[in-house]
Amino acid sequence: MRAQVAIIGGGPSGLLLAQLLMAQGIDAVVLECQTKEHVLSRIRAGVLEQGLVEIMRNLGVADRLDTEGMIHNGTVLSYDNDQVRLDFTEHAGKPVIVYGQTEVTRDLYDLREQTSGQTFFECEEVHPQDLKSDAPFVTFRQYGKDFRLECDYVAGCDGFHGVSRQCIPENVRTEYEKIYPFGWLGVLSETPPAHHELIYSNSARGFALCSQRNSNLSRYYIQCDLTDSVDQWSDEAFWDELKRRIPEEVADTMVTGPSVEKSIAPLRSFVCEPMQWGRMFLCGDAAHIVPPTGAKGLNSAAADVHYLSEGLINHYNNNDSRGLEGYSQKALERMWKTERFSWWMTNLLHRFPDQSTFDQKMQRAELEFLAENQLAVAVLAQNYVGLPY
Numbered sequence: 264m265r266a267q268v269a270i271i272g273g274g275p276s277g278l279l280l281a282q283l284l285m286a287q288g289i290d291a292v293v294l295e296c297q298t299k300e301h302v303l304s305r306i307r308a309g310v311l312e313q314g315l316v317e318i319m320r321n322l323g324v325a326d327r328l329d330t331e332g333m334i335h336n337g338t339v340l341s342y343d344n345d346q347v348r349l350d351f352t353e354h355a356g357k358p359v360i361v362y363g364q365t366e367v368t369r370d371l372y373d374l375r376e377q378t379s380g381q382t383f384f385e386c387e388e389v390h391p392q393d394l395k396s397d398a399p400f401v402t403f404r405q406y407g408k409d410f411r412l413e414c415d416y417v418a419g420c421d422g423f424h425g426v427s428r429q430c431i432p433e434n435v436r437t438e439y440e441k442i443y444p445f446g447w448l449g450v451l452s453e454t455p456p457a458h459h460e461l462i463y464s465n466s467a468r469g470f471a472l473c474s475q476r477n478s479n480l481s482r483y484y485i486q487c488d489l490t491d492s493v494d495q496w497s498d499e500a501f502w503d504e505l506k507r508r509i510p511e512e513v514a515d516t517m518v519t520g521p522s523v524e525k526s527i528a529p530l531r532s533f534v535c536e537p538m539q540w541g542r543m544f545l546c547g548d549a550a551h552i553v554p555p556t557g558a559k560g561l562n563s564a565a566a567d568v569h570y571l572s573e574g575l576i577n578h579y580n581n582n583d584s585r586g587l588e589g590y591s592q593k594a595l596e597r598m599w600k601t602e603r604f605s606w607w608m609t610n611l612l613h614r615f616p617d618q619s620t621f622d623q624k625m626q627r628a629e630l631e632f633l634a635e636n637q638l639a640v641a642v643l644a645q646n647y648v649g650l651p652y
C-alpha cells in the first residue's frame with residue numbers, strides 16, 4: 264500500500280491536513296487508533312480563530328459552521344465584582360467563532376467520506392519507520408491484519424500521547440514543560456448560556472469560565488484540585504461552586520440543569536523542539552500543549568497544519584521544498600508566542616496554591632490596568648483572536 268503522505272491521527276490536525284492535501288491532488292491516508300465514534304465523543308475546544316474558520320471555508324466544509332457557529336465580538340474578564348470587556352472587533356479587527364471542536368471534527372469526517380478519503384480506524388501497533396531515509400513507511404495492525412504503508416512523508420498528528428514525537432531521538436529532542444498545580448472540571452449542560460459572551464473569572468475561590476456551544480448548550484469550567492475526581496462533584500456541588508466564582512448578576516439569572524458531560528482535564532504548557540525529524544513532521548498536540556485558558560489548543564494545531572500543508576503542496580506542485588525545510592522553525596516561532604499568551608492568561612486568572620498575598624495583588628493590578636488602558640486590552644485582544652499565520 265502506498266500514499267504520498269501518511270497521517271497518523273484522525274483528530275482535527277490529521278483531518279484538516281488530509282483534506283487540504285486532497286484538495287490539491289495530494290494523496291494522504293489517515294491512520295487512527297480509535298473508532299470514529301470515540302473520536303467524536305470527545306468534548307474539547309469551543310472557540311475558533313478566524314484562521315481555522317477560513318481553512319474550513321476554503322475546504323467547502325463550513326456551511327454548518329457558518330450557520331450554527333456564534334460570532335463573538337468580545338469576551339469578559341471578571342474579578343471580584345469588577346469586569347473588563349475585551350472588544351475584539353475594536354482592538355483586533357475580527358471576532359472569534361464559538362463552535363465546538365467536536366462539530367469541526369464531525370464536519371471534517373463527513374467531508375472525508377464525501378471525498379472518499381482513506382481512513383483506517385482502530386489501528387494498533389502504529390510504527391513510523393526509516394524517517395531519515397527517502398523511503399519512509401509506517402507499519403500498523405488493523406483487526407488482526409498487518410499493514411505496511413509506503414510513503415514520501417509522515418505527519419504526526421497523533422496528539423500528546425501519540426507515537427510520533429517519540430520517534431525523534433531523545434538526544435535530538437528538547438521538551439519544555441510546565442505543569443500547573445490544578446485542573447479544570449468541565450460540565451456540558453443543555454441549558455441556555457449564562458451570558459451572551461464568554462466570561463473568564465478570577466475569583467478568590469478559583470478560576471471559572473462560562474462558555475457555550477449554542478443557544479441551548481452551555482459549557483462551564485471551574486478550577487479544581489489535581490486530586491479531585493469527577494465522582495466527587497455532584498451537579499449540585501458544581502453549580503453551587505460555579506455561582507460563587509462568577510459575577511452575582513450572572514449567577515442570579517443562570518439556568519442550571521443536569522450535566523450531559525463532566526470531566527477533569529489537567530493543565531500543562533509543553534513544547535517539543537524540533538517539530539520535524541527527517542521526513543516526519545509533527546502537528547498540533549503531538550508537538551505542543553497549552554493550558555486551555557487562552558482557547559489556543561485547537562487553533563494552534565490549525566496554524567501548524569496551515570504551514571505543513573503549504574510546505575507539502577509547494578513541494579509536490581511547485582517543486583519547492585523550502586516550506587518543508589523551514590516548517591519546524593516557522594511553526595515554533597508562532598507557537599512560542601501562543602504558549603506565552605496561554606501561560607500569561609493562566610497566571611492572571613487562577614489561584615495558585617503557593618500564591619502569596621503579594622502575588623494576588625499583582626493579579627488585581629494587572630486586571631485593573633486592563634480595565635483602564637485600552638492599549639493593554641488591544642494587546643490581549645490581538646492575542647486572543649489569534650496571531651497571523
Ligand code: FAS
Nearest residue numbers: 272274275276296308421422425547548555558559560561
Ligand atoms: P488530538 O489529540 O485531538 O487528536 C489526536 C488523534 O490521534 C486522536 O484521535 C487519537 O485517538 C489519535 N492517536 C493517538 N495515538 C495514536 C496512534 N499511536 N496511532 C494512531 N492514532 C493515534 N483546546 C482548546 O482550545 N480549548 C479547550 O477547551 C480544550 N479542552 C481540552 C480538553 C482535553 C481533555 C484535552 C485532552 C484537550 C483540550 N484542548 C482544548 C486541546 C485540544 O482541543 C487539542 O488542542 C486538539 O484536540 C488538538 O488536535 P490534534 O492535534 O488533532 O490532537
Ligand code: PHB
Nearest residue numbers: 308309474555556557558
Ligand atoms: C470551551 O468552550 O470549551 C472553551 C472556551 C474558551 C476557553 C477554553 C474552553 O478558553
